[in-house]
Amino acid sequence: MIRNLAGLIITAAAAAVLFAMAPGLDVPEELHGPAGYYVENGLEETGSVNLVTAIVVAYRGMDTLGEVVVLFSASTAVVLILTLIPMATGPSRPSPVVELTARVLPGAISLFGIYVVTHGHLSPGGGFPGGAVVASSFLLVLLGTTGMPGSSRLLTAVESLAGISFGLMGFWGAMILGQFLNSTVIPGGTPGTLVSAGLIPLISLAIGAKVASELSGVFASYRKKGGEA
């Protein structure tokens, strides 16, 4: 009772804070802050048609590197805990529907994920959502079997390679143009084509590979038995 009352009071206080942040009942008409700059100069400076990807990879590339590190530490913690203390009680046999779906669909899902990663600078998408889509196809494979598909060593190798190449591409920009993660160190190409926007597709690919392998590693560790590294 006291617990519910206290929860209600704190929630009401949070509601007051949230509603106090509302600036008024006007609907904004213009972009404010750095957004106007990005919209005006983003395409010209980075060559990426999709401005969201331009910001994620080029303007705020440093933040993205930090986010990748956060993702890495969270997934490492999950894998570490599950390796030290086994949780699997032995998977039960999947139903025939799941089994058949897991044989038919993962290829198509992975292909779509790779498309989302590689076309991140042209259409909605990029490394993070595409990597998550690829990881979801791995999860489907995992649900459709009682064994362990693939090797965790391969996952670790892909993850490390992707992380290292992300960092190296950052230093490439730092060495040539004196700016970490500058994506214009290689020629931009025509905006709107697949090979364009300088380093942005390559960095997207590295992020996609890292996200996919990391999330797959987390999914796989739920299945793993104790003692297997």
Next chain:
Amino acid sequence: MNYTAVFYWSLAVTAMGLVLTGIWGVLTRRNVLRIALAFTLADTGVNLLLVWTGFLPGRGAPIMDGTVSSVVDPLPQALVLTSIVIGVAVAALFVVVGVLASRKSGSADVRRMKELKW
């Protein structure tokens, strides 16, 4: 108050409602898995609220391929894009720690997890 304003503010109210439901759930639920679920609700609400701050009614997605003349703010979308993936990883960690703690105390009830109390 015209239709656009109602639409615009109903988005904000939805996002705030999700955040508040999440906070209330984290504070009052006892099952650790339900707390994790409430946490992800709040997470989703915060993401929606962030995207909403960059939303301008009547404008298109920030993809400059010539099909839209004016676009919404791309910056919150870029930040939320990464935040969603981080949310998944944090939720996975939350669930794993929760399952561990419930094994140790023999129940998923947070009132019986004495290690966190003083």
